[in-house]
Structure formats: C-alpha cells, structure tokens
Amino acid sequence: MSLTRPEQGHTPLDTVRPAPLRGSLATTACMETLQVGYLHAVAAAAGCSLSQPFPDNGVDWHLSHGSPAHTVDDEVTVKVQLKCTYQLRPNPPGASFPFTLDNEHLVKLARTPVAVPKILVVMIAPRTQEDWLRAGHDGLDLRHCCYWTDLAGHPVTGRRRTTVRIPTHRIFDDRALCEIMTRVGAGGRP
Numbered sequence: 124m125s126l127t128r129p130e131q132g133h134t135p136l137d138t139v140r141p142a143p144l145r146g147s148l149a150t151t152a153c154m155e156t157l158q159v160g161y162l163h164a165v166a167a168a169a170g171c172s173l174s175q176p177f178p179d180n181g182v183d184w185h186l187s188h189g190s191p192a193h194t195v196d197d198e199v200t201v202k203v204q205l206k207c208t209y210q211l212r213p214n215p216p217g218a219s220f221p222f223t224l225d226n227e228h229l230v231k232l233a234r235t236p237v238a239v240p241k242i243l244v245v246m247i248a249p250r251t252q253e254d255w256l257r258a259g260h261d262g263l264d265l266r267h268c269c270y271w272t273d274l275a276g277h278p279v280t281g282r283r284r285t286t287v288r289i290p291t292h293r294i295f296d297d298r299a300l301c302e303i304m305t306r307v308g309a310g311g312r313p
Contacts, residue, residue, distance in 0.1 A: 162244065243271065
C-alpha cells in the first residue's frame with residue numbers, strides 16, 4: 124500500500140489555515156459583491172443573461188431569459204433588487220422572515236401594473252467574511268442563501284420604512300429562476 128502526498132501549495136479542507144489579510148473595503152461593499160456573485164452563478168445555471176442598468180434607478184439588475192416556449196415574447200426580462208444581511212441566522216425558522224425597506228424603495232418594487240416585473244432577492248450571509256466561502260476540489264460553497272419575493276401591490280405601512288415578509292420556501296436558485304421566467308413568459312407574475 125502506498126500513500127500519496129498532497130501536492131505542494133494545496134491544503135486539505137479540514138486543515139486549519141491562518142486567517143488571511145483581507146482588504147480594507149467596507150463590509151457592506153463586500154456584501155454587495157458577494158450577492159452579485161450569487162446572482163451571476165444562478166443566472167449562468169438558469170441560462171439567463173444579465174445587464175446592469177446605468178444609471179441605477181432603484182433596481183440593481185435585469186435578468187433576461189430566451190425561449191421559443193414563451194408566449195408573450197421569445198425573450199422575457201425580470202428586474203432584480205438585491206439586498207444582503209448578516210443579522211439573520213441561516214435557514215430562518217418559520218414560513219417567512221422580516222426584512223425592512225425604505226418606503227421610497229418599496230414603492231418602486233410594489234408598483235403595479237408594470238411592463239417588466241420586479242423581484243426582491245435577499246441574501247442571508249454569515250457575519251464574518253471568513254465564513255462566506257468554502258472552496259475545495261469538488262466545488263465552491265457560497266454561504267448562506269438567497270430568498271426571493273414579488274412585492275407587487277405591497278402597501279407602505281411605516282412612516283419611513285416598512286417591514287416586508289420574505290418567504291423561506293422561495294429559495295433563489297437556478298430552478299426557481301427558470302420557474303419565474305416560465306410564469307413571466309406566459310404573461311403571468313413572477
């Protein structure tokens with residue numbers, strides 16, 4: 124029996140490594156980048172294209188999905204607003220979790236009727252950057268999870284901010300995005 128030695132420069136996942144020197148970019152800016160990476164991965168797996176409106180008018184991204192099976196057009200688009208928080212634990216208990224939006228932002232997301240539907244995607248991330256990613260030879264794990272909701276018609280209830288409920292059964296992944304696009308492609312809501 125022979126044992127192979129790990130290649131030089133590669134560290135097994137279960138080996139403790141010293142904390143790296145991370146850049147000085149603000150944590151909130153890093154959280155924005157993390158959620159964009161998640162969105163890009165989901166869009167790629169769903170076969171969607173991404174575009175970023177310039178200037179940003181209250182919506183972060185446009186996702187487009189082309190299919191001859193769509194009945195309203197051969198390509199449909201959904202506008203996506205991304206948010207990220209570390210103030211909630213992963214896999215929050217219950218059917219939904221609370222998330223607070225500025226009323227001005229909610230009004231944009233809740234407007235109805237619209238030509239292009241909008242969804243809110245909220246990422247729950249670990250509190251520390253050290254826990255955001257795990258990489259190995261068989262994959263890159265991005266922690267924790269994104270959830271999505273359609274806020275069309277949602278009322279403003281607070282003076283400056285309104286708390287909305289984000290359903291925990293609506294995990295934002297490639298299958299969910301394909302299902303959203305199928306409904307929109309048939310003329311329905313996300």
